[in-house]
Amino acid sequence: MSLRSPLSKVLGLGSAKDGTAHWWSQRVTAAALVPLTLWFVFSILGLPAWDYDTLSTWASVPISGFLSVLLIAVAAYHSYLGTTVIVEDYVSGAGKVVWLILLRFAYVLCAGAGIFAILRMSFGFPHP
Amino acid sequence: MPKVARPTSPHWTVYRWQLGSSLSILHRATGALLAVGLIVLAFWWTALASGPAAFSGAARVLGSPLGLLLLFGVSFSFWYHALNGVRHLFWDAGRGFEKAERHGSAWAAVAGAVLLTAGLWVLIWRHLT
Numbered sequence: 001m002s003l004r005s006p007l008s009k010v011l012g013l014g015s016a017k018d019g020t021a022h023w024w025s026q027r028v029t030a031a032a033l034v035p036l037t038l039w040f041v042f043s044i045l046g047l048p049a050w051d052y053d054t055l056s057t058w059a060s061v062p063i064s065g066f067l068s069v070l071l072i073a074v075a076a077y078h079s080y081l082g083t084t085v086i087v088e089d090y091v092s093g094a095g096k097v098v099w100l101i102l103l104r105f106a107y108v109l110c111a112g113a114g115i116f117a118i119l120r121m122s123f124g125f126p127h128p
Numbered sequence: 129m130p131k132v133a134r135p136t137s138p139h140w141t142v143y144r145w146q147l148g149s150s151l152s153i154l155h156r157a158t159g160a161l162l163a164v165g166l167i168v169l170a171f172w173w174t175a176l177a178s179g180p181a182a183f184s185g186a187a188r189v190l191g192s193p194l195g196l197l198l199l200f201g202v203s204f205s206f207w208y209h210a211l212n213g214v215r216h217l218f219w220d221a222g223r224g225f226e227k228a229e230r231h232g233s234a235w236a237a238v239a240g241a242v243l244l245t246a247g248l249w250v251l252i253w254r255h256l257t
Contacts (some may be wrong), residue, residue, distance in 0.1 A: 045252075050256075052176075052183045072169065079159070082163070110205055114170035117173035117176065
């Protein structure tokens with residue numbers, strides 16, 4: 001049984017029904033980022049040199065591409081969740097919605113560009 | 129601005145700086161810098177996928193004094209945010225709330241971040257020279 005008045009229903013007041021989703025997503029992505037980031041750091045540090053040939057060869061190995069896609073996707077989602085809270089805390093009024101939308105666009109752009117570049121290295125570019 | 133100037137609750141300016149609040153602010157600040165680091169990562173991958181000429185250009189930008197300063201800030205942010213993030217995960221599991229535990233883990237996160245950043249840059253320096 002709902003105790004909410006018809007007026008509050010019409011005005012859309014009350015819980016947004018996703019109160020814990022943001023919190024949980026932030027924690028789960030945080031846990032996933034621990035192995036993914038450590039893998040990336042030590043993988044790059046383990047290379048004999050950081051010239052184009054060494055790095056592009058490393059990038060074309062399947063496991064490098066696969067884990068790098070996961071890293072960028074999960075990091076972008078985790079970062080999006082975090083910076084969204086920063087905007088919500090410090091921006092008020094009409095500008096808030098604009099900032100939140102711009103933020104989403106920026107993250108999709110950033111993650112999309114990064115993942116596209118990784119896939120390009122994985123699937124046969126450049127041809128040696 | 130609100131239509132009526134109501135009294136506001138005590139704001140952060142009235143409180144003394146403390147370890148817990150300082151590190152909490154640092155967690156957010158390093159998180160914001162890591163968002164910039166994500167852009168750098170996407171930029172680096174895009175340059176790599178664009179061929180040798182684009183990659184050497186990007187390497188020059190990231191290897192410039194300003195680029196290295198940014199990477200240094202991002203690397204410290206990474207270690208601190210990761211270590212302090214693990215503190216948060218322990219708290220979320222209901223552990224580590226005693227005063228000694230909080231202060232011990234706080235200093236461990238700061239010291240660990242400083243040491244790991246220093247160690248990382250020793251290895252980077254060996255690579256670059």
